Amino acid sequence: MKRPTIHDVAAAAGVSRGTVSRLLNGDKYVSTGARLAIERAISATGYVVNRNARSLVTQKTGSVVMVLSEPQEKLFEDPNYSTTMRVATRLLAERDLSLVLMMAAGDGDRERVVRYVRGGHADGVLLLSTHAGDPMVDALVGGPVPAVSCGAVIGRESVIPYAAADERLGARQMTEYLLAQGRRRIAMITGPMDTPGGIQRLEGFTEVMGRRAGKKLIAHGDWTRASGERAMAELLARVPDLDAVFVASDLMAAGALAALRDQGRRVPQDVAVGGFDDSPVAVSTHPPLTTIRQPLTRVAEETVRLLLALIDGGAGPGAGPVILPTELVVRASA
Amino acid sequence: MKRPTIHDVAAAAGVSRGTVSRLLNGDKYVSTGARLAIERAISATGYVVNRNARSLVTQKTGSVVMVLSEPQEKLFEDPNYSTTMRVATRLLAERDLSLVLMMAAGDGDRERVVRYVRGGHADGVLLLSTHAGDPMVDALVGGPVPAVSCGAVIGRESVIPYAAADERLGARQMTEYLLAQGRRRIAMITGPMDTPGGIQRLEGFTEVMGRRAGKKLIAHGDWTRASGERAMAELLARVPDLDAVFVASDLMAAGALAALRDQGRRVPQDVAVGGFDDSPVAVSTHPPLTTIRQPLTRVAEETVRLLLALIDGGAGPGAGPVILPTELVVRASA
């Protein structure tokens, strides 16, 4: 009934605990005879090591905690989350690390996360879409447990390593494409200006547009579909003769499409629409969205690699951010 | 530098380990003086209990593992996953349990999960969308660690407790609504027939339609948008005069809408379309989908409750399934 211990395995194999432990931990000094006997004993007894006992002495927990900071509703629609989870579980599993999931919605949650990490229950922290000015970040970076972020943490770029898509580049690609299509009055709907995507996609846009990007041509959304619809209506009222709009997310672009349809504008004939993310929504709109694809999988991979390197190396040297290029995907909307 | 132990707290408070331990575990026999001294000592030293050491003696791990069985792509679009994660982390956090995430895509993954659970690394297992005939299930239910599922596991309903939406009811609601709207030639696009949603939504449909639900009127999809589009085209070729279609998921319904548009059918004038799930897609299609809302949050809550009861109670008595009612949401597509 009781689970077999390393002691049982040792007895069954006719060796001592030490030898079994050495085999388990890949020590080189184990004779072939002992190795065979132990392996047979392990499969005979169905032994698996007790992580708690191991952690107790090694001071390593064998787990990494992933902290989701987004307000609840967002979780539904962000492919970034699921990609990162999938990639993280896979990469961590290879190293026999497990992934613990925590939400950080309220202050209580954040405190719990800090207590958990400082309590030594994780070997590393993987932050997702942490907000600018989140006090949790500072509470985390002081300690002995390394933390990285998938996507930049605004205002803390130098203190917490991260991997991210080149948002600025993506925005430039889309804007240049719209210009190349002969569009001249190009508006933009941004994301919230306290998120990397909100800030940097706008930056890329203005870099290309220069002085042509007047205040009138810019409206702000909050990533939701409804906000995209609202912002589009606002832009149409302000600049009736616009002939293109770059929307900072596909979901908001879906909202923008609805607003354009309401006003009787044809897409792309009257107004070209460019999205961002290449999310599933992009192909289910009518017309399908021309958009910017982010290398989500690679971003997630690099983030995890960064964390693993930090866990291994103690103080990682090249903890500079990893920025990966985006790609223009042309469909019917522009 | 080293983290404080229960010993340090005891020394700082001038009592013994035992007394500190009693306070920590809510034992009643602790004098007020000792309590105060200990509490002060705890906050002075910044002590947090070492879970590993605790687990080692209590044989409880303080964590629950959530196993995701869906093939990778699906994860992107299924609101069920994120809802369950959110609810689970919240409910578990209340009890100081942490959530470990594991994917079970390939055989290697499944084996890893079984080893992890049988290795005593979790107090409970929360299965999500496990496939019919998955050998992992049988390997799990034998052991001492309780397992529950969010949504039925086909063929194992009696052996693994679950909470789920009343899929059959939802399908009946939609079918009856379409009939009430005067539709007579009602087709259906189902999900894969090895999933609860695939099977039971079809059952609800045929229960209401009776002999009117001929084989010709039924096509099968695999939950993807593309499969919905394909199935719709197939149905239109087979039954050109159909006047309504009940699609087993919103995403497939979005595909069906595209197919209908390609064939020049107007929705809802020529063909009424009913979806299922009330997912975000439902409001971004054109027209927005009339659909069936599942009580996802409550399903998730009940699933976690079931698991917690099992963890507490040893062998839970009323481990019967919890089935929750669905709700019709009327929009423009039907």
Next chain:
DNA sequence: CGGGCTACTGTGCACGTTCACAGAAGGGTG
């Protein structure tokens, strides 16, 4: 005053592992 009860406290052991150390066997070298 003796005895039992209640409220509280301290101590030794066990949980299952890793790690440092000591030590043995065998072979090569001076």
Next chain:
DNA sequence: CACCCTTCTGTGAACGTGCACAGTAGCCCG
């Protein structure tokens, strides 16, 4: 033969906690 080096093995101690047990002090009651 004496010595060292390499390869391999066993052993004791520690990691930080909970729990069973023994024990103490105060109080009430007979």
